[in-house]
Amino acid sequence: MTARPTQLDAHFAAEVMERPGGKHLLTCMACGTCASVCLVRRFYPSFNPRRVLHQASLGMREAVLSSPEIWLCSACDACYPRCPQEIHISEVMGALRDLAIEAGYEAPGPFPVVDSAVCSGCAVCARVCPYEAMAPARDEADPTRQTAHVDHTRCLHCGLCVAACPSGAISLEETNDQEILARVTADGWMEQRGLLSGGTQPRCLAFVCQWSIRSDAAWERAQRFGDQVRLVPLPCSGRVEPAMVLWALSRGVDAVLVVGCDDDECHYQRGTYIGRSKVYLLSEMLATMGYQQERVRFARQASADRYGLERHVQEMLATITTLTAPIAVTVD
Amino acid sequence: MVDAARHPNITILANTEVEHVDGFIGNFSVNLITKPRYVIADRCNGCGACAQACPIEVPNPFELNIAPRKAIDVPHGQAVPLVYAVDMDHCIHCYKCVTACGKLDAIDFAQQPQETNIEVGTIVVATGFSSFDPSVIPEYGYGRYPNVITAMELERLANSAGPTVGRLVRPSDGQPPQSMAIIQCVGSRDKRYNEYCSGFCCMYAIKNAILLKQMHHAMDITIFYIDIRTPSKGYEEFYTRAREAGIRFFQGRPSLVSEDPDTGNLIIEAEDQALGGVVEVEAEMVCLSAAAIPQPDADDLAAKLTLARSPSGFFMEYHPKLRPVDAPTDGVYLAGAAQGPKDIPASVAQGSAAASRAARVLSQDTWEIEPIVAEVDPALCISAQGKKCGICARACPYGAIVVEQGQPATIFTAKCHGCGGCAAECPHNAIQQKHFTDAQILAQIKTLLQDRPEEKILAFMCNWCSYGGADMAGISHFTYPATSRGIRVMCCARTDDKFVLEAFRRGAGMVLVSGCHPQDCHYITGQQVGARRFERLRTTLERMGIDPARYRVEWISAAEGEKYARVITEMDAVLASYDPAEVVRQNRQAAAQIARRLKKWNEDPRLVHIFEDLPLVEEVVE
Numbered sequence: 001m002t003a004r005p006t007q008l009d010a011h012f013a014a015e016v017m018e019r020p021g022g023k024h025l026l027t028c029m030a031c032g033t034c035a036s037v038c039l040v041r042r043f044y045p046s047f048n049p050r051r052v053l054h055q056a057s058l059g060m061r062e063a064v065l066s067s068p069e070i071w072l073c074s075a076c077d078a079c080y081p082r083c084p085q086e087i088h089i090s091e092v093m094g095a096l097r098d099l100a101i102e103a104g105y106e107a108p109g110p111f112p113v114v115d116s117a118v119c120s121g122c123a124v125c126a127r128v129c130p131y132e133a134m135a136p137a138r139d140e141a142d143p144t145r146q147t148a149h150v151d152h153t154r155c156l157h158c159g160l161c162v163a164a165c166p167s168g169a170i171s172l173e174e175t176n177d178q179e180i181l182a183r184v185t186a187d188g189w190m191e192q193r194g195l196l197s198g199g200t201q202p203r204c205l206a207f208v209c210q211w212s213i214r215s216d217a218a219w220e221r222a223q224r225f226g227d228q229v230r231l232v233p234l235p236c237s238g239r240v241e242p243a244m245v246l247w248a249l250s251r252g253v254d255a256v257l258v259v260g261c262d263d264d265e266c267h268y269q270r271g272t273y274i275g276r277s278k279v280y281l282l283s284e285m286l287a288t289m290g291y292q293q294e295r296v297r298f299a300r301q302a303s304a305d306r307y308g309l310e311r312h313v314q315e316m317l318a319t320i321t322t323l324t325a326p327i328a329v330t331v332d
Numbered sequence: 333m334v335d336a337a338r339h340p341n342i343t344i345l346a347n348t349e350v351e352h353v354d355g356f357i358g359n360f361s362v363n364l365i366t367k368p369r370y371v372i373a374d375r376c377n378g379c380g381a382c383a384q385a386c387p388i389e390v391p392n393p394f395e396l397n398i399a400p401r402k403a404i405d406v407p408h409g410q411a412v413p414l415v416y417a418v419d420m421d422h423c424i425h426c427y428k429c430v431t432a433c434g435k436l437d438a439i440d441f442a443q444q445p446q447e448t449n450i451e452v453g454t455i456v457v458a459t460g461f462s463s464f465d466p467s468v469i470p471e472y473g474y475g476r477y478p479n480v481i482t483a484m485e486l487e488r489l490a491n492s493a494g495p496t497v498g499r500l501v502r503p504s505d506g507q508p509p510q511s512m513a514i515i516q517c518v519g520s521r522d523k524r525y526n527e528y529c530s531g532f533c534c535m536y537a538i539k540n541a542i543l544l545k546q547m548h549h550a551m552d553i554t555i556f557y558i559d560i561r562t563p564s565k566g567y568e569e570f571y572t573r574a575r576e577a578g579i580r581f582f583q584g585r586p587s588l589v590s591e592d593p594d595t596g597n598l599i600i601e602a603e604d605q606a607l608g609g610v611v612e613v614e615a616e617m618v619c620l621s622a623a624a625i626p627q628p629d630a631d632d633l634a635a636k637l638t639l640a641r642s643p644s645g646f647f648m649e650y651h652p653k654l655r656p657v658d659a660p661t662d663g664v665y666l667a668g669a670a671q672g673p674k675d676i677p678a679s680v681a682q683g684s685a686a687a688s689r690a691a692r693v694l695s696q697d698t699w700e701i702e703p704i705v706a707e708v709d710p711a712l713c714i715s716a717q718g719k720k721c722g723i724c725a726r727a728c729p730y731g732a733i734v735v736e737q738g739q740p741a742t743i744f745t746a747k748c749h750g751c752g753g754c755a756a757e758c759p760h761n762a763i764q765q766k767h768f769t770d771a772q773i774l775a776q777i778k779t780l781l782q783d784r785p786e787e788k789i790l791a792f793m794c795n796w797c798s799y800g801g802a803d804m805a806g807i808s809h810f811t812y813p814a815t816s817r818g819i820r821v822m823c824c825a826r827t828d829d830k831f832v833l834e835a836f837r838r839g840a841g842m843v844l845v846s847g848c849h850p851q852d853c854h855y856i857t858g859q860q861v862g863a864r865r866f867e868r869l870r871t872t873l874e875r876m877g878i879d880p881a882r883y884r885v886e887w888i889s890a891a892e893g894e895k896y897a898r899v900i901t902e903m904d905a906v907l908a909s910y911d912p913a914e915v916v917r918q919n920r921q922a923a924a925q926i927a928r929r930l931k932k933w934n935e936d937p938r939l940v941h942i943f944e945d946l947p948l949v950e951e952v953v954e
Contacts, residue, residue, distance in 0.1 A: 029521070031558040032603030036610045037471075037587030050603065082471055082587050084522035214588075214601075215612070304471060306590035306599065 008059035016056050019098060021091025028053045034079035034089050039211050039267070039303060040072050047072045049079060049089050056096060065100040068108045074156050074267040076211065078303050101153050110173045111155050112162060114148045118169035121146035125161035125170060128238075130269035134161050158268035159239045175235050180244065183232045190251055192227060195320060197252035202320035204229045205248045206257040206313060209237040209275070211267040212301035213309055222309040229313050236268050237261070237275030237298070242282045245296060254320045255295040259312055262302040272300075294319055333412040346413060351447070353636050356746035357663030358453045358699055368443035369417035371404075375438035378406070378414035382439065385432035390422045392495075396485050398503075399495030404429045404439075409493060454663045454690040457647060458683065459633065461669035464519035464526065464623035472518065472620060477591040478504040479598060480618045483514075483533070486540055490547070500544065502617055504596040509616035511552035512544060513600050515586055520623035521558060528644045532675035533621040534561045538571055540619070541579045554580040554613050556602050564677070582611055589618055624673040637664055638730055640856040646672045651854070657686045660856050661730060662701070662746070665689050704750035704767050704822060710740035712762035724754035724763055727825065729856035751855035752826030753862070761932055768826055770933065773819060774942045777835050780817040785839035786915040789816040789903050791846060792827040793888075796854040798846035800890025810897035813904035816844070823847065823855045824862035829869045830930055832883065836873075837926045837946075841907045841915050842882050844899065849887045859887070876922040881906055882915070 016022040034049040041047050047069050055064045064070065075090035083089065097107075116139050125134040125148050133154035139147040148161075148170070159175040168177075184190065184205060193199030206222075210233040213219055222231060234240060237260025245256045258279050266272040279298035287293040297319075299312040336342050345364060352363040371382075388403035395401075403422040406414060418429070418439070430439045463484055467475035474480045479502050481489070492498035502509050514537045520530040534557065541553045555574075560581070562568045575581065584602035591598055592614075600613045626645035627633075634641055638661045640648040647666050650658040657665050665686035668679040693699060708724075715721045715735050722735040732747035733754060741762070743754075752765040761770065780790060793799040799820050805812060821827055824847025832843050845866050853859035866885045874880050886899050907915075927946075933939050934946075 029558060030605065031517075031585035032583075032605060033585045033587045035603035036584060036601045041610060045609065048603070048608070051608075079587075084517070084524065084585065086523045214590075217612075304588050304590065306588075307593055 009061040010059055012059040012061045012064075013057050015099065016092065016095050019095035021088060022095035024085065024087040025053065025092055026057055027085045028057065028087055029085060030054060031084060033082050033084065034087075037078050037082055037303075039076065039078060039214065040074065042213070042215065043210070044069075044072050049073065049093070052096070053087070053089065053092060056092070064096060065103050065105055070096045070100060071107045071156075074158075074211070075269070076261070076265055076267040076303075078265060097153075107152050107155070109152070109155075110157055111150050111152055112157065112159070112170045112172040114150065115169045115171070116141060116145075116147040118167050119147040119165075120167050120169075121148070122166065123148070124164050124166060128160045128164040128274065129155075130158065130160065130271065131156055156268065157235070158271055159235045160268060160271055160274060163239045163241050175239060177241065177244070180232060180234070184230060184244075184248070189227065189230050190248075190253075194252055194254040196254050201228055202254045202317050203227070203252075204255045204257055204313065204316050204320060205253045206231050206259060206316070207234050207237065207240045208232065208259040208309065209234055209261055209267075209272070209301070211236070212259060212261045212265075212303065214303060214306050218306055218309055221307065222313050224310070225313055225317065228317055231309075231313075236266070236271035238268065238271035238273075238278070240275055240278060242278055245279075245282060249291075249295065254323075255297070255316055257312060257316045258296075258298045259301050259309060260298060262300045262305075265303050276300075292323055294323060333410070337412045344413065346415075347417065350633065350636055353455070356744055357701075358693060359746075360452045360455060360663065362450050362452060362455070364448045364450065366446040366448065368445055369415060370420070370439060370441050370443050371416050371418065372438045372440050372443075373413060373415045375436050376415045377436065377438075378416070379436075380406075380416070381432040381434075382416055382429035385428040387426065387428065388422050388424060390419065395488050395495050396482075398485065398488055453694045454665065455637065456665045456667055456683075456686045456690055457633070457637065457639065457659065457670050458667040458686070459627050459630070459670040461624040461646075461673060462627050464625050466518050466620045466622050468525070469518065471588050472515065472586070472618070473589045473591060473598070474620055477589070477596075477598060477618075478502070479509075479591070479596055479616065480589060480620065482620050482622050483536060483540065484622070486619045490540070490543060498547075500547070502596070508548070510550065511615045512541075512554070512617045512619060513598070513613055513615035514541060514553070514555045514619045514621060515589075515600070516555065516557040516560075516621045517585060518620040518622045519625075522623075526623045526625060526644065528673070529561065530621075530624045531561070531673040532624070535564075535567060535570070535675060537619075537621050538562075538574045538579075542570075542574050542577060545577050545579060552580075552615075553578075554582060554600075554615065556582050556584060556586050556600065558583070558585050564675070582613075584611070624669060627670070630670075637661060638856065639664065640853075642672070643851045644672070646670065657682055657689055660749070660854070662749070663693060699746075701746060701748075702750050704752075704765060705745050705748040706743055706750065706752065706754050706763050706765045707745075708741045708743055709762050709764070712760050713740040713758075714760055714762070716740035721759075723757050723759065727753040727757040727861045729753070729858055729861075749855060751823035751858040752821060753823060753855070753858050756826050756828040756865070757861065761936060765822070765826060768821055769938075770828070770936075771939055771942060773821070773828075773831060774834060774933070774939060776819050777831060777838060778942055778945075780819070781835065781838040781840055786841045786912045786919070787815055787907070788840060789813075789842040789844060789900060789907065790835045790840045791816050791818045791844040791900070792824070792831065793818050793820055794824045794847040794854075794859075795820055795822045797848035797852055797890050798824075798886070798888040798896065801846075801888040801892045801896040804890060804893030805896040805900075806893075808893045810893055812897040812900040815841075815904050815907070816900045823853070823858040824866075825855065825858040827862060827866075829865050829872070830933065832869060832873075833926045833929060834933075836878055836882075836919050837923050837930070839916065839919050841910070841912075842884070842903050844884050844886065844903060846886045846888050846896075846899075849889055852889055873922075876925045878918050878922050882910075882918075 016025050032050050073093040079089050121136050123136045131154045133151045136146040137149040139145040159172050162170045162172050194203030240258050260272040260275045276298045283293035283296045301308045348364050348366045351365045354361045382404045383402040386402040386404045389400040391397035392399045392401035394408040403419045433439050488494040489500050519525040562571045583605040586600045586602040588601045589598050598618045604611050640660050642648045649656050667683040667686040718738050725733040725735045730747050732744045735741045755763040755765040835843050847859050850859050870880050888895050
């Protein structure tokens, strides 16, 4: 894109700075720390917070507000504590989104879809949503009922609501149960035998928050265990479903590892806490059932810990080999 | 250094600390404490037999603790004077050194700290800088990953007189690295640590890179930078040479350094601006160009010498352009990185300049000072009457005033710089600043507000900053309303709150009090002395019924002509929004209270001619 001074909006930067969170816009010296620490870029290589900030400071109003990039930042704030100019970039992005919404732009999505015929209006999704994007409201088809509604200006498609919905009324493309299960079972992985089912080597299923992994290289390193481990990316560790964990254990998988972001680094504000509590409750439940709770574990993965995933998997595999066969668990 | 030690007019007092400094330009009295070496300097010939005999090895701070030294040793090989010293924190008193010293009999365990006093005419402060500790930046892993080192450590590792005899090796495995990444701006240009640019790191990083490339042609060297700054003679050419030598430059500040647990290699992640994308570089060693920071004991020395410090913590010069090597205290001069980050050529230049400034004083029998000093009227000073006061002494940024109960306050004229803060602070009008007396300033207020005062903005401006700012507004042809009338004082500390009250009593529409920004004050802490008073005045005015919107305090630097024009324009708009009758009513209503507060002035025989046109206090009160 070409930036012609005549097309630049001299007031745009001031407008952003007037917004809550936008005031440090002009102190950016373009060092690129944010761009290189940002975990979004692994999935959206074009995303560059530095460029967005620079465009905004130059006054490229249309380019910034129409850009899908301003909707990609999920406010994990990996950049904020590292920025030498102490710019709270996620807040600047928030200010830009506000301006974009006012200018009539819409967030690109994908957004969760509520099947209003199935939704019971229980509002569990509203409680779990970190962005207050879910709220029960009068159903359009049947005004006597309340059903969940998605606020597209707030939703950052983390999928927590999908996992939380007790009725299974919410779906979100690429993170539906079927798609996750397909990743687990791909290439006949579930048919192979682990230690529990008479095999010779341990078999571990790992649900991994996609944002907690720094680079593809880190992912590849964790793959060196071959078929002993099946890595399944999730949009957030909070997306993990206890039923899926139990299903895997009942089918002879030796252990299930859930890897989520470290404290204060969650891409979806509190998704990692939700994931962690799910796994904790599940392991307690297994213990009361007389099952070895070591077989379900949550591992915290700091964004700066490049080799963390590999280590977590290795530790889990080592744990499995020390365990003797438990009583069987069957789940319908 | 050796030349200096041999010079007949130079005495080196090593191992010695300044304890206390008294006096003034040309007549300083300095108390020194020489710490014991436990070695008699006159007898030690520097042979080193004692160190060889010593069985104790401790980390050597000169080698940044990479190498050991003995519990009796010299600070470093080229130390001047070459006298060994015992490190009492580690000595086990085996006395093997005494035996080794033999007939020279230079070792004396009974030595005590020695206090000495010297009389000097001038003082040059050249205490240098310290290096930022990068371990507080977790993302670079210094202190966690052995192969992440600082530039100072690289200097030692690459030095032929260093611990590895110039053979660069990795701390993790002792192997020579095949690749090196250098990260710039570590702890500098960073609001979390030091906001300023350290200035010389770009050049030494390039120097180190070229040096390493010359020693190891195959070495892969990458420099990560935000901006390369090469603003001196020949520097840019040097940078070009580095690029031509095959040194790789990435414009981007790394966000993370991670260690490969298997190899000990480091992966650096940064965004390169030209590529517009992220680069990941694997290097066997990482060198951090850590910020230059003020010496940790700078505060201590600043207190002893009444030095000011810049916001960055380095010692502040008297004037950044016109007196760059003078300290705010007359007769004290600054040289080198103690005054701000500096490379060697600049430090040498400043050292020569400081010596010349000092020689200027030393070569004369008498020294002229500015005539604007303050003086005490002993008859009015209540300290002379045995009462407790000392307000003036507390206000003086130079420690020029001494107050002893029962004696009038004494001002050391040679130490006084003429800010006038004491004159304004004295509650008994016992201090006058020459050429800025109460009578002179009150006469100006009277004259400037003689005609239609309710339409005027009376502005008090400090000589160095806000008066310069007003001047700048004029020479830059900034337009602002013609309603302002200025009164110049040396420092805003001289602006007595009673001047503001007097202005309102004489009917002023608005009053502006202005001075330097806190960090720019030419009288060290003068601005703060004034600022405290001006803040209190706001509530006083409110109590008296004068709208605080008619009184404004602004810090305006000499470069901020635009700000001066803007402030006056804004104040004029406020004044224009007022009904002139309301201004007059507020001023009249406050007149009686003001008159009571100015009673001492009204009764002062030196000021009779100023107040003769005003009604007597009693009349106003009625």
